[in-house]
Amino acid sequence: MIEARELTKRYGDKTVVDNLSFTVKPGEVTGFLGPNGAGKSTTMRMIVGLDSPTKGSVTVAGRSYAKHAAPLHEIGTLLEAKSVHPGRSAFNHLMALAHTHGIPRRRVDEVIELAGLTSVAGKRVGAFSLGMGQRLGIATALLGDPAIVMLDEPVNGLDPEGVLWVRNLLRSLADEGRAVMLSSHLMSETALIADHLVIIGRGRLLADTTVDDFTQEAGGGGIRVATAEAMKLRSLLAGPDVTITSSSNEELLVSGRDAREIGAIAARNGIALHELTPQSVSLEAAFMDLTRDVVEYQSAPADTERKAA
Amino acid sequence: MPTTALRRTQRPGKDDNLSTAPDPHTSATRYKVTGIRVLRSEWAKFWSLRSSWITLGVAVFLLVLFGAIASFTYSADATAGGGPAPGGGSGDSDAVSLALTGVTFASLAVGVLGVLLAAGEYGTGMIRSTLAAVPRRLPVLWSKAAVIGPIVLVLTVIGALAAFQLGTPGLDGEKIALSLGDDGVLRSLAGAGVYLSLVAVFGVALGMLIRSSAGAIAVLVGTLLILPGLASLLPDSLYDTMNPYFPSNAGSAVYALNQSSDALSPGAGIAVFAGWVALTLAGAAYRLRKSDA
Numbered sequence: 269m270i271e272a273r274e275l276t277k278r279y280g281d282k283t284v285v286d287n288l289s290f291t292v293k294p295g296e297v298t299g300f301l302g303p304n305g306a307g308k309s310t311t312m313r314m315i316v317g318l319d320s321p322t323k324g325s326v327t328v329a330g331r332s333y334a335k336h337a338a339p340l341h342e343i344g345t346l347l348e349a350k351s352v353h354p355g356r357s358a359f360n361h362l363m364a365l366a367h368t369h370g371i372p373r374r375r376v377d378e379v380i381e382l383a384g385l386t387s388v389a390g391k392r393v394g395a396f397s398l399g400m401g402q403r404l405g406i407a408t409a410l411l412g413d414p415a416i417v418m419l420d421e422p423v424n425g426l427d428p429e430g431v432l433w434v435r436n437l438l439r440s441l442a443d444e445g446r447a448v449m450l451s452s453h454l455m456s457e458t459a460l461i462a463d464h465l466v467i468i469g470r471g472r473l474l475a476d477t478t479v480d481d482f483t484q485e486a487g488g489g490g491i492r493v494a495t496a497e498a499m500k501l502r503s504l505l506a507g508p509d510v511t512i513t514s515s516s517n518e519e520l521l522v523s524g525r526d527a528r529e530i531g532a533i534a535a536r537n538g539i540a541l542h543e544l545t546p547q548s549v550s551l552e553a554a555f556m557d558l559t560r561d562v563v564e565y566q567s568a569p570a571d572t573e574r575k576a577a
Numbered sequence: 578m579p580t581t582a583l584r585r586t587q588r589p590g591k592d593d594n595l596s597t598a599p600d601p602h603t604s605a606t607r608y609k610v611t612g613i614r615v616l617r618s619e620w621a622k623f624w625s626l627r628s629s630w631i632t633l634g635v636a637v638f639l640l641v642l643f644g645a646i647a648s649f650t651y652s653a654d655a656t657a658g659g660g661p662a663p664g665g666g667s668g669d670s671d672a673v674s675l676a677l678t679g680v681t682f683a684s685l686a687v688g689v690l691g692v693l694l695a696a697g698e699y700g701t702g703m704i705r706s707t708l709a710a711v712p713r714r715l716p717v718l719w720s721k722a723a724v725i726g727p728i729v730l731v732l733t734v735i736g737a738l739a740a741f742q743l744g745t746p747g748l749d750g751e752k753i754a755l756s757l758g759d760d761g762v763l764r765s766l767a768g769a770g771v772y773l774s775l776v777a778v779f780g781v782a783l784g785m786l787i788r789s790s791a792g793a794i795a796v797l798v799g800t801l802l803i804l805p806g807l808a809s810l811l812p813d814s815l816y817d818t819m820n821p822y823f824p825s826n827a828g829s830a831v832y833a834l835n836q837s838s839d840a841l842s843p844g845a846g847i848a849v850f851a852g853w854v855a856l857t858l859a860g861a862a863y864r865l866r867k868s869d870a
């Protein structure tokens with residue numbers, strides 16, 4: 269469990285993280301989103317005590333990170349910036365960190381295998397590709413068998429197989445009861461992995477919600493229906509709160525009714541459908557809308573604004 | 578995907594706080610950061626970098642090579658005639674000072690070794706991993722010092738002994754020839770090792786304080802080599818009182834066989850140089866604790 273309370277960080281007179289409060293709960297994947305420069309990486313550095321907050325506080329499992337006897341066992345972290353000496357091998361890097369906690373060599377081998385680095389474990393990290401470096405970062409995060417796993421843009425630089433691997437890994441970590449926090453700028457990508465969303469812009473909280481709620485709220489993607497009898501179906505579907513547009517004479521875009529309803533109505537009336545597709549809500553567009561608001565409502569408490577919406 | 582390879586350590590719960598929600602995470606009894614473990618980690622870090630081996634090797638090599646060469650090329654006439662005697666060729670050279678001709682060069686090498694051990698972590702970003710593992714931070718600084726000091730001490734004492742022994746045949750028959758058993762010889766050779774190990778710790782402190790290898794090396798060279806020269810611009814009376822207390826001058830008192838009249842005693846030399854190092858370490862500790870990584 270990570271609890272940030274009115275967390276604030278200023279560099280000079282620039283407020284990078286502004287009065288941020290949120291909670292990362294065990295058993296869930298929490299997506300931490302925001303556009304470039306929103307303050308995600310800064311927040312994560314504060315969580316593990318690398319940067320100290322200007323105001324407010326953040327606790328990991330109830331106390332500040334530095335107070336833990338075995339910090340790597342509380343929270344494992346992949347930071348955005350390179351955090352490895354390129355002259356050391358992956359194994360030696362992990363082993364050096366393992367020594368600080370008395371983590372046995374067996375565990376080091378285990379995370380190397382888990383991250384798929386077995387064949388390159390003895391190679392200098394400086395020679396690693398971006399993706400291999402990322403895998404080493406994830407191995408490092410898992411080294412202490414942590415209750416919380418916090419990853420800053422973990423899929424950055426990974427190939428599709430790697431992305432899938434991370435997705436499954438994070439899911440299974442959360443299913444084991446761990447808290448997982450990952451940052452990203454990509455809403456659509458995050459929505460696939462996360463349960464919960466914490467969205468920030470310019471250091472402020474914009475939304476603290478579930479993926480389902482966000483998707484629903486974003487909504488309005490509508491359902492695409494293709495049929496030879498588009499005109500007939502259109503009149504059957506019409507109703508209050510239902511809007512229907514069509515881009516061609518065999519296609520409708522329906523919002524206000526779900527796919528099940530539309531299918532049932534079509535079946536009752538003997539209309540054959542070629543296609544019935546919920547338009548994947550444009551999460552990205554909704555996300556951009558939300559973060560654009562930061563600028564517009566700069567002086568208003570953005571989180572309450574959004575929850576009301 | 579072998580995610581099942583993940584293992585949760587099962588342990589009895591510690592500090593049961595008042596929260597009733599079952600915490601799937603049970604607290605560590607096996608994993609724990611201790612001073613010894615941080616030391617162990619820094620030890621492993623030191624030896625797992627090729628640059629450590631190379632710099633250490635260069636330091637010992639310079640120490641032995643210059644010492645042996647100086648002894649072999651020494652001739653009593655050159656001192657009188659002001660000829661090109663290596664090793665400074667001052668009038669008061671003795672077998673020990675010849676054998677320790679390489680100390681200045683070795684001091685730069687071990688100083689750089691210390692700087693790399695510390696500032697190298699900042700340059701590469703490794704410091705973030707290090708401090709995430711040891712968020713109390715200070716044990717990292719102490720451990721780096723405690724690892725590099727003894728390593729350099731042992732190797733440079735061996736190097737100084739080797740330089741002296743290799744040089745001995747070169748001084749055969751000369752008036753200044755000495756043997757290991759002679760008064761003060763061992764003390765001086767060991768003193769060189771003590772001085773060099775303190776320089777290495779000085780390098781660690783500078784590296785942690787300045788956080789940039791280039792910057793810290795510049796300051797290292799400045800303090801050890803340039804500062805005494807610059808100080809000669811001071812008024813004579815002031816210079817004469819201050820001169821023995823400059824880091825490198827205090828340090829050279831530690832390994833000189835015959836103290837020149839204005840130098841500190843070996844004991845005082847160690848104390849003064851160690852004082853400089855301690856001051857720098859304190860600054861490094863302060864910055865490490867207070868500022869963002």
Ligand SMILES: Nc1ncnc2c1ncn2[C@@H]1O[C@H](COP(=O)(O)OP(=O)(O)OP(=O)(O)O)[C@@H](O)[C@H]1O
Nearest residue numbers: 279284302303304305306307308309310311348453
């Ligand atoms: N050490 C620092 N000194 C000064 N400014 C900083 C520092 N670290 C970060 N910043 C500034 O703080 C802001 C937030 O940076 P941060 O890296 O936290 O954003 P982010 O959300 O992680 O962005 P991205 O998505 O690009 O990774 C940026 O404008 C950055 O320039």
Ligand SMILES: [Mg+2]
Nearest residue numbers: 308309310348
């Ligand atoms: Mg970032």
